[in-house]
Amino acid sequence: MKKWGELALGIVTSIGGFLEVGSIATSAQGGAEFGYQLAWVLLLGTLSLAMLMEMTGRLAAVSKRTYADLLRERFGFRFFVVPLVAVFVVSLLVLMSEIGGVAIALQMASGIDFRWWAIPIALLGWFLLWRGNFSIVEQGTAMLGLVAISFAVGALVLHPTWPTLGRALLPSLPSHDHARYWYLAVAILGASISPYLYLFYSAGAVEDEWTIEHLSVNRVTAGAGNVFGGGLAIAALVTAALVLAPRGIRVEHYEQIALLLATPLGRTGFVLFIATLFVTCFGATLEIVLAMAYLLAQGFGWSWSENLKPGKDARFSTSYSVLILLAALPIALGADPLSLTNISMVLTAASLPVTVVPLLVLMNDGDILSSHVNGWPSNLALVVMGLLSLVLLVAALPLQLLGGG
């Protein structure tokens, strides 16, 4: 019975945790400019993330160590510095974007400029991390994040053309604006496969004291949760394709995205959109800042756990305290949240090789995983993801320059 409870909770966590500022913004932009056509990218991103989470969760459950911890131990600290710096920098940018997303939600609701909200949001986040525990961060925000299901309701009310949507799940070439199409494809992938997601998941498995007994929970959570969560991102894309694309509206400002749900669901949709943006971005803020603090603590061998009193893991607690305030500063100074989101999603995609490629080595290490090493299908999937991540690394910067405007 306890296991079923954990299973349900895991799925809810994944659904609630999937949508955040990056996936909402890039899905809306993709739907507004290319209709359903970029749905295949969301499917690819969702399946990739599900596999990466299953593997890092399995690694943590069997070894009782986090992915970052094993990365440093297996490859040495000199190698570990590369993913540490890459993931740290892109996660900081994504963290700024998430704080920007929460601030925009509050601006839409109150009329008070988003810049004024950045520091209060950081302080509220810090307070919850300082006083709360892992369950509050993981489950509390994810439960509230279920409000994101409103995107699915919005899409259904608009009656999408299912055969066209089905065809869009297979890759296709654009009929116009190739650079913009591929730029958005990279940004959507960056939003779907953020390294912080599987680093946080892996640390969470250790925080929740997973063992080999939890492997089935891990498989179902990573699989079903992400498929449902990815479905919500596709629903956001479908809604944009049906509300914004026919009118020729491109998403140039966050403020335009609220029209997505206000059109099919009226005032309720408008309120649900603001709630979704607030809750999902705030939840992601807490997860990212914790993932960054975990990465630092595990990399440098500090004591760490969100379940410990701050005094027991002072360097870990200091890290998240400084990081959340640091990330709020650019937003408080007026950085444009949508531009920041787009740039951070593309750079996230470019950073993937440093965490995806070493995973192939770890997932085949019998000393760590014994009989739970990857089979050939998982290895094949990981090789494909590794190659994809290398393509993204090469393509991200030119596409940012050619299609980002």
Added chain:
Amino acid sequence: MSAPRRALLALVALFVSAGCGSPPPLDKRLETLGSWTATMQLAKERHGAGAITVTYATQLRDAADEAFQQASTTIGSSARTRTDSAYAATALDSLRNAIRQLEAEIGS
């Protein structure tokens, strides 16, 4: 010059030309203006249906107004012929009218 060095220079030239070269082409500018015009029309319709608040509609109006001001001072550099200028003027007029109509709707 070695091949890798030539490739690096070509890449740098591409980034520089894409990043700080000529202004965006006119069709992109017209698309942006058209997008804001449609946004204003949708916002007016949604406000009329009671779906969005005055506070939010005002924020949309301000963002569109900013886009209008920016376009009206810079679109000349993208319009190379008289026909281009006429298209630009029409697009600017449409956006200005759409902003006014939203303002009339929300009473600001």
